Amino acid sequence: MAGASVLPPAEVLLSKRVQELVLNGEEPPTPYVSRHDYDATKDDYSTLSLIPIIDLGILSNSKASTEEYEEELMKLKLALQSWGCFQAIGHGISSSFLDKIIQVAREFFEQPMEEKKKYAKTVVEFEGYGADPVPEEGQSLDWSDRLFLDVYPQDLRKLKFWPENPTSFREVLKDFTEKTKMVTELTSKAMAKSLNLEENCFLNQFGERSILQARFNYYSKCQRPDLILGLKPHADGSGYTVILQDEVGLQIFNNDKWHTVPKVPHAILILLGDQMEIMTNGVFKSPVHRVLSNSGRDRISIAMFYTPEKGKEIGPEDGLVDVERPKKFKKVKDYADIHWEYYDRGMRALHTAEA
Ligand SMILES: O=C(O)CCC(=O)C(=O)O
Ligand SMILES: [Fe+2]
Numbered sequence: 001m002a003g004a005s006v007l008p009p010a011e012v013l014l015s016k017r018v019q020e021l022v023l024n025g026e027e028p029p030t031p032y033v034s035r036h037d038y039d040a041t042k043d044d045y046s047t048l049s050l051i052p053i054i055d056l057g058i059l060s061n062s063k064a065s066t067e068e069y070e071e072e073l074m075k076l077k078l079a080l081q082s083w084g085c086f087q088a089i090g091h092g093i094s095s096s097f098l099d100k101i102i103q104v105a106r107e108f109f110e111q112p113m114e115e116k117k118k119y120a121k122t123v124v125e126f127e128g129y130g131a132d133p134v135p136e137e138g139q140s141l142d143w144s145d146r147l148f149l150d151v152y153p154q155d156l157r158k159l160k161f162w163p164e165n166p167t168s169f170r171e172v173l174k175d176f177t178e179k180t181k182m183v184t185e186l187t188s189k190a191m192a193k194s195l196n197l198e199e200n201c202f203l204n205q206f207g208e209r210s211i212l213q214a215r216f217n218y219y220s221k222c223q224r225p226d227l228i229l230g231l232k233p234h235a236d237g238s239g240y241t242v243i244l245q246d247e248v249g250l251q252i253f254n255n256d257k258w259h260t261v262p263k264v265p266h267a268i269l270i271l272l273g274d275q276m277e278i279m280t281n282g283v284f285k286s287p288v289h290r291v292l293s294n295s296g297r298d299r300i301s302i303a304m305f306y307t308p309e310k311g312k313e314i315g316p317e318d319g320l321v322d323v324e325r326p327k328k329f330k331k332v333k334d335y336a337d338i339h340w341e342y343y344d345r346g347m348r349a350l351h352t353a354e355a
Helices: 010-014 018-023 067-082 095-109 113-119 169-194 201-206 274-279 335-343
Strands: 053-055 085-089 128-130 145-152 211-219 229-234 240-245 250-254 257-260 268-272 289-292 299-307
Touching: 053 067, 067 085, 067 169, 095 169, 095 211, 095 240, 095 299, 113 128, 145 169, 169 201, 169 211, 169 240, 169 268, 169 299, 201 274, 211 229, 274 335
Parallel strands: 053 085
Antiparallel strands: 085 268, 128 145, 145 211, 211 299, 229 289, 240 268, 240 299, 250 257, 250 289
């Protein structure tokens, strides 16, 4: 690691992209060191997990009550109780489109720095090209670059941050937003049905102006995957998050172990955030997850955060509260803001919503 006696403050480091450090052949500066569990005798990727694969195609016809449908619904419920995530197939987005958006994301990140910096954010903002906002002193930094954009509702789009190159970027992202909305509708209904709730209950909690934010993540190759993480352990503050990945790297913490999310071609990972744990009164889990860095290859992921509308109160569904399972959470609004306050300090915010 760089052995300078005066550490550059995070603000200075974050004004430079990880991709720049790599291109300049610089060693990872100390604030990026965050990993303490590396075991050289084990292969990091060996615990390819048994994260359930759910066919949303089977669940898309909510009137069907075939054996196959009931079985898939049960699988979905078990997946979200035990893992808080699942790999969705039969989601209705074509493989060629998924390849296209990953390709467009890759083309964006592979451009020269000056082109990407046209969309640069400051170190305290969320939206735009750069890194997460500066965390509190002492918190480690992530070995990644990202482009973060509000994509829905449409009037919240700030096009000054939307790349014009590659030329298809904006169109593809608009399309992907529409398609992701369809997937969230299907998923929200299926989750409700799996819990014997009215199928629109979660959609109603998210509200008409439910939010979608896109985060394009680029994880550069890293010389020290034993010490440095692509993304530090966290749970999402969203309702839930829809994730595409072009390579393995994402890990879910479950039963005291990290499990690597395998690459299932053209599957989409649906990962619950804290707000779904609140709405389900703790029946479904919001899993802690992280991203490894890798010395051999880079990685692209696209995360779409699906979050209840601004200012809307959400809380546990009545149908999931009874004497045996008393209300675990209170009603909250704009939980994502609280989530970020705690995230900056390397903490989870879920306890602030406890009843
Ligand atoms: O890169 C990934 O696979 C996951 C990204 C993630 O967890 C996030 O952006 O919150
Ligand atoms: Fe996440």
